Amino acid sequence: MATAAKAKQLSITLRRSPIGTPYTHRLVLRGLGLRKPRQTVLRPDTPQVQGLIHKVSYLLDVKAV
Numbered sequence: 001m002a003t004a005a006k007a008k009q010l011s012i013t014l015r016r017s018p019i020g021t022p023y024t025h026r027l028v029l030r031g032l033g034l035r036k037p038r039q040t041v042l043r044p045d046t047p048q049v050q051g052l053i054h055k056v057s058y059l060l061d062v063k064a065v
Contacts, residue, residue: 008045009065016059
């Protein structure tokens with residue numbers, strides 16, 4: 001159980017405004033929990049989250065925590 005508590009986290013920061021981006025990219029940002037520029041959220045490092053990050057990587061800054 002100790003390994004489950006030490007699951008890797010990703011710090012995701014919205015670096016650019018989603019204005020002018022495709023609607024589906026804005027939905028991805030909403031799914032990640034990002035609403036405002038320079039907002040940072042922590043998400044688990046899973047394949048699902050990595051796929052969302054890959055789709056809008058040009059708007060984000062991602063760091064492993």
